[in-house]
Amino acid sequence: xxxxxxxxxxxxxxxxxxxxxxxxxxxxxxxxxxxxxxxxxxxxxxxxxxxxxxxxxxxxxxxxxxxxxxxxxxxxxxxxxxxxxxxxxxxxxxxxxxxxxxxxxxxxxxxxxxxxxxxxxxxxxxxxxxxxxxxxxxxxxxxxxxxxxxxxxxxxxxxxxxxxxxxxxxxxxxxxxxxxxxxxxxxx
Amino acid sequence: xxxxxxxxxxxxxxxxxxxxxxxxxxxxxxxxxxxxxxxxxxxxxxxxxxxxxxxxxxxxxxxxxxxxxxxxxxxxxxxxxxxxxxxxxxxxxxxxxxxxxxxxxxxxxxxxxxxxxxxxxxxxxxxxxxxxxxxxxxxxxxxxxxxxxxxxxxxxxxxxxxxxxxxxxxxxxxxxxxxxxxxxxxxxxxxxxxxxxxxxxxxxxxxxxx
Numbered sequence: 001x002x003x004x005x006x007x008x009x010x011x012x013x014x015x016x017x018x019x020x021x022x023x024x025x026x027x028x029x030x031x032x033x034x035x036x037x038x039x040x041x042x043x044x045x046x047x048x049x050x051x052x053x054x055x056x057x058x059x060x061x062x063x064x065x066x067x068x069x070x071x072x073x074x075x076x077x078x079x080x081x082x083x084x085x086x087x088x089x090x091x092x093x094x095x096x097x098x099x100x101x102x103x104x105x106x107x108x109x110x111x112x113x114x115x116x117x118x119x120x121x122x123x124x125x126x127x128x129x130x131x132x133x134x135x136x137x138x139x140x141x142x143x144x145x146x147x148x149x150x151x152x153x154x155x156x157x158x159x160x161x162x163x164x165x166x167x168x169x170x171x172x173x174x175x176x177x178x179x180x181x182x183x184x185x186x187x188x
Numbered sequence: 189x190x191x192x193x194x195x196x197x198x199x200x201x202x203x204x205x206x207x208x209x210x211x212x213x214x215x216x217x218x219x220x221x222x223x224x225x226x227x228x229x230x231x232x233x234x235x236x237x238x239x240x241x242x243x244x245x246x247x248x249x250x251x252x253x254x255x256x257x258x259x260x261x262x263x264x265x266x267x268x269x270x271x272x273x274x275x276x277x278x279x280x281x282x283x284x285x286x287x288x289x290x291x292x293x294x295x296x297x298x299x300x301x302x303x304x305x306x307x308x309x310x311x312x313x314x315x316x317x318x319x320x321x322x323x324x325x326x327x328x329x330x331x332x333x334x335x336x337x338x339x340x341x342x343x344x345x346x347x348x349x350x351x352x353x354x355x356x357x358x359x360x361x362x363x364x365x366x367x368x369x370x371x372x373x374x375x376x377x378x379x380x381x382x383x384x385x386x387x388x389x390x391x392x393x394x395x396x397x398x
Binding site for chain 1 (some may be wrong): 193194197198199200202203204205206207208210211212213214216217219222223224225227228229230233235238242245246248252256259261264265268269273274278281284285286287289290292293294295296297298299300301305329330332333342344347348349350364365374375377382383384385387388389390393397
């Protein structure tokens with residue numbers, strides 16, 4: 001594989017399509033700058049600021065951009081809020097559509113056949129594999145992102161976190177809780 | 189010629205478990221980040237678009253045997269050949285992504301919103317039937333949601349239409365809706381009840397009034 005990739009990169013570079021230095025910057029961006037900590041900041045802000053929360057639920061693209069997170073694979077954002085009655089979960093059954101601007105690159109399982117096939121049909125079974133068991137009365141709302149709209153789950157703020165600062169709250173927000181396959185961490 | 193997507197997995201019986209990953213665990217071989225970056229960097233050249241990329245990936249005969257970045261690589265190689273990139277007279281790139289413009293390009297993204305040619309046919313709360321027949325081209329209507337009764341839940345404006353854009357037939361913008369389905373409508377009574385509602389984002393041509 002290594003050789004195949006290098007061969008293609010060399011050819012595309014020689015033909016003038018690719019600047020290898022740009023590839024380095026891209027990789028660094030998704031390894032160090034654009035990842036689920038971005039989304040965690042959005043969630044923590046929404047937990048602390050009711051006005052921001054309303055804006056996020058009304059126009060997620062703009063509300064998220066106001067924190068500096070915008071662009072590629074986040075051009076058309078929708079935030080969906082977990083409540084006492086509804087738990088949201090996101091999947092892309094057709095490929096691997098994922099909100100890169102707030103969560104970075106998708107984990108392998110999100111792109112895998114087992115998750116993509118089962119999330120729509122057996123969400124409780126999938127959640128169980130993630131260690132999440134929801135009350136039977138709670139509705140599970142599955143968002144199959146089949147177009148260019150990207151979904152961010154706004155999880156419920158854990159109880160007992162009233163005293164925490166926004167950045168302390170952000171540390172409780174896991175990547176999976178923003179996909180809907182997990183819940184935020186409880187405060188320590 | 190028949191078109192067959194091997195990527196349309198929703199509701200299918202697939203063996204295998206979901207393998208958890210910690211947050212920073214992005215790549216599993218040194219070549220994977222390179223492939224990710226190559227695919228992203230080829231975007232500005234304008235040689236193909238996201239829908240062509242998806243169509244190329246989902247029709248790879250061995251799609252189900254490959255890992256995700258292997259799929260991306262195989263499709264990139266195939267498109268490079270198809271587009272004459274490796275030929276004696278390769279097409280001019282529209283733009284080349286350079287290191288100093290990467291962050292700006294990421295931040296800007298590529299919006300698929302377009303002005304609508306006509307008013308939306310459906311309103312929130314309308315009941316709709318999804319198209320019944322399997323498509324003979326790239327489409328974003330999953331098989332499990334074909335021929336089903338749903339309700340319009342959100343209207344997203346007019347977006348580039350993948351069904352035409354994937355085949356070089358233009359953007360032909362169409363209204364895009366979130367359509368929600370009861371689990372019973374999709375899966376019948378066979379499964380233990382999940383207490384779930386499932387939605388897809390569907391383009392107007394996929395929908396008829398119910």
